[in-house]
Amino acid sequence: MSYRRRKNSKGKSTVAFILIVLIIGIMAYAGSYGITLGGYRFKPFTETINRGLDLQGGVSLLEEIKSDNVDQKTIDRTIELISMRVNKLGVSETTVTREGKKRIRIEIPGKFDAKEVIDSVGKTGELKFVGPDKKVILTGKDVKDATSYIGEQDNKPTIGLELNTSGAKKFADATKKFIGQPIAIYMDDEMLTNPTVNTQITDGKAVITGSKSLEEAKRQASIIKSGALPVAVKAVEAKTVGATLGANALPLSIKAGAIGVGLIFLFMILYYRVPGFLADIALVLYIILVLGTFSTINATLTLSGIAGLLLTIGMAVDANVLIFERIREELKTGKSIKSSLESGYHRALSSILDSNTTTIIAAIVLYNLGSGAVKGFALTLMIGIVLSMFTAVIITRTLLRVGYNMGILSKLSCFRVKRREE
Structure with missing residues (x-):
């Protein structure tokens, strides 16, 4: 009876594992190339995620307030009205931010006629x-x-x-x-x-x-x-960032990111073996979820945003490393694999929450006090950290349980542990 139960559990876990991998694989394919189901086309992330000025080029305009004595309320109102004008152009990824005491930076990706932009939004x-x-x-x-x-x-x-x-x-x-x-x-x-x-x-x-x-x-x-506008402003700088910069920056950034992620995946498999492979599956889902979130909230991805994304991938791996090392420590004390999986997670959880919480606080401060590229980096960092904790604590844990029930984590060698310490 016990044998039949184990056999049924192994069969169910195998089916569950195949389904999980299949779903993640379909999501990854759809995100990379797009997919059509029932006459509806799911666009790839390259078409749904907005790109910033540094990735696709555009116009950067710097306006300066002429008045000397201007309070914060007046400046905020000026920025609000200029932002209203800019966003009415139909370019959703425009940014209007304060720069210094009396200057306002306007960045409009995808527009290359500086005169047209000044004529459209520079009416002061x-x-x-x-x-x-x-x-x-x-x-x-x-x-x-x-x-x-x-x-x-x-x-x-x-x-x-x-x-x-x-x-x-x-x-x-x-x-x-x-x-x-x-x-x-x-x-x-x-x-x-x-x-x-x-x-x-x-x-x-x-x-x-x-x-x-x-x-x-x-x-x-x-x-x-x-x-x-409540105060008079004048354009002191207008420059066009060529599309060539974006055309070069984006492919190189994607290539660098792919190489970095690939090396991380390889390291996890070589060092942690089967658990590392399962963690890589969870990391693929993590990347899909992050890019999907960017697409859903209409976030604008910049070079600094890509840097933040790669940083959060590293932090997601770090969470898995903490978990796996804790599991190995438990195994070396003589505990069973099943018991070590559970206790290892519980022992690593506090460290993961502490480190990620402090990083989230830093990201919130950066987002509230920073501007432009700093805000983009902070937003990417916050989204990435939250999702990395979800995939590390929930998804990787689920995959390890399924893997154990399947029998692919039944030996100590799967965790690179040679012997139990007395």
Whole structure:
């Protein structure tokens, strides 16, 4: 009866092991090359993960606040409005960060026309609605919202304008007075659009047509919505990072990462043998989970992010090393393999939690106090550490249990232990 139970347990564990390896293998293939199931295509990570300026090139713009005495609240508001303008360009991986006391760095990956970027996001002066009598009707303070879309009736690019209470009253008076005449919208001295009033607008909601394209309507709507900045800023530096840099950096980074990970896998197998092989399977799942998380949260991967990823792979291996060494110590005291697996995990767990917790705290500090590449590194580090603990403590442990029940961990030589110490 006992023999039958062991045989059934071995069979179930073998099936479970094959399924685990098969699922991880399918996930790895899908992440690397993509896969189509039931008419739905799962894109590879190379298509779903955003790449930063240093990997794909783009425009880097440095703006400086002209005023000398500016408080933190004003700077934060300026960054918020500039970020609103930048992100309305439709480039989701843009970054707007403070640099020094009075400077703001804007990085837009995938864009290579610096002049176009400055024209689109560098509007720093006053937004105003001007009537045919050259008098200002509204300013940016009167605007509540502005959106862009394709009109359902005429199928043309359209801007939807919504005003606040005070703006709605002023606009109602102006549209009544200037029916059949244009009311121009200016940012500084540049006219954004010059629509003609067709009827009086009393509810504070207007529709502006005449944009040449939806992209132009988006740009105009973002400028109208963001209004005027609380302080004047000027562009002091604008540079284009060529796509060649990204084209060279990304393949080299991937190659270096693949070599490093490959050496780690080889070391684990040569030094820890069967447990090392099982740990490598868990590490493959770990890499898939990290890249999948980046894709899910629309994180932007930079060179510093790749460095953080490789560092967390090393830390994931370190957790396995602690566990395996503890297991070997337990085996050398004369305990059974099954007992050593359990006690080794329990003894190593506190060390793993302590070391990773301190690193997470450091990453949180870096993320909150740093900017740009430092934030990217910190975010990658935090995600990687959390997932590395999950794979080391849960997945590797499960694989070792399954391996023991299968019989591939039934000998001390599997753990590189030659004899038990009395």
